[in-house]
Amino acid sequence: MTAESNVLIKVKNLKMHFPIYRGVIRRQVGAVHAVDGISFDVHQGETLGLVGESGCGKSTTGRTILQLYKPTAGEVYFKDTNLVKLRPEPMRLMRREMQMIFQDPYASLNPRMTVRDIVGEPLMSFENHTGKQIDERVAELLDLVKLNKDFSLRYPHEFSGGQRQRIGVARALALQPSFIVCDEPISALDVSIQAQVVNLLEELQEKFNLTYLFIAHDLSMVRHISNRVAVMYLGIIVELADRNELYEHPMHPYTQALLSAIPVADPVYSEQRHRILLEGDVPSPVNPPSGCRFRTRCPIADAHCAEVTPEWREVRPGHYAACLKI
């Protein structure tokens, strides 16, 4: 098998700019460069972790891949189909293959729908199921996510955060998709519940050969669940590699700083390790810095970094980074 045939999702130079309008006649005065030219592949059956700080564009990337936003430029291939060019009806049918799990299990479930209606809704839109068939399938799905199937007539407010997230997972699985975007699925949950949901996602992946794009800001959890990890900063991917390679040999100064900032539950280790403290905050994506975007906070940047935009290149086999200093 060639490497190419193994690719499920291929993102090419994807850009997503949100226009900013001002004044009485709503003239466009600028744009938020949320995603600004990123390219990567997601392989069949793998989990690609996407990490970065808030506002770096990681959620926008997930949503743009699923065509929940219409991208400003670039291409997204699912197997051989370019989703960006797809007309609405074929795109709608394509959504069976691609689902999403959202961050906030309180906001992403309709409070006026029962669990059966929430989980069964995709079946109503796509399958010609009878009511009884839907009941059966919903029961099966609840069983999969380890929720009691007798709860199917309850409403979301009767469940805890972890249970709601399981409902969200059941809904995403209803149409047997092959690709799921997990947008911070555990960050709203308590520590002891996070492990439950992560273990569930891993079991389901193994059972159904699912492919995940796992978006998160918890770097330890991303290392745990991912096969490969991409690091985003201000709308671009700065580094991408296998998880062990990335965590053991980070090359981009931003990745290095990010990894050194992770709080580690080990007081002895915390004392010994060297922390790279970044100065200041992330610049505004309306007006990203020239050249390398990280240069305003980078500990090793010089004048050259302001002029030249670093090229995205393979530094070692399978290890990509965009930095002039590597």
Add this chain to the structure above:
Amino acid sequence: MTDQLLKVQGLETQFKTPEGIVHAVNGVSFHLSEGETLGVVGESGCGKSVTMLSCMRLVACPPGKIVAGEALFKGVDLLKMDSEDIRHVRGGQISMVFQDPMTSLNPVMTIGKQLAEPLMLHLNMTPEQARNRSIELLGMVGIPNAGDRLKDYPHQYSGGMRQRVMIAMALSCNPQILIADEPTTALDVTIQAQIVELVKRLRDELGMAIIWITHDLGVVASIAHRVMVMYGGYIIEEANVKELYANPRHPYTLGLLGSLPKINELEHTKLFSIEGMPPILYQKPVACPFAPRCIYVKEKCWSSNPALEEIEPGHRVACWVDTTTGSEH
């Protein structure tokens, strides 16, 4: 003992809700020494914030009510002070930093005004003195061009900078105790690291004691001297930070630490997960509150609730089972 700055004994707080009385804090006793940093760890609803809010008398009453206990601050019971006196302690000798820097700052007041307010109130400074001290404080927490930025409103500051302002405000009257309630939870990791380093530096410079409330076992490991773990309104384990992480004894602490992925894991291992979910206590439990989720559970755990007992000097655990052997104590 003289070096005990704060000594809390048998604190109990309840909330009246339509579903019944919720027992949020169920007889919590602990102390804080001068210059010490105490980490308080637990999941949402375990009573960690309510414990500290009770000590400061900031629990809304009704629905909340402190039913028992005392909180001695340098020998004086905070729970029995009249409201005028406690107002002088709050923000003066004991100050707090809250989780969300956006909602705890007043959006229609400039940063300068908000900083000057406690200074004029507690330290009787003139507006001019307060302004100079505010500039000094903002400089201390690392905000550049402090003089110009006093005129700004909170929305003109980023999240990390707002939290710095909160810290500056809390430190403005030279408190002896700083209570930080999840101060870094809303922030990104690189900003979180900045704030933790800032608080550590200020602690060493100013010599204050800190109570750091969090659910993040990682942050606590890097800042606390001593850690208390809370569950269902009880302290279930307490020890020196190194002892707790190296030698956790309560099944809940073991479970929490086990459910965290290791940042240096090379081989993929399945995470340990604690099944079930934390309880809401409508009655004071007769059994151990953790029993329904515990993997070490024994007959005895269902009939009586273990007290917090010292198993080694400075290491207290509330459990009937010795988790190193799996048998009863």
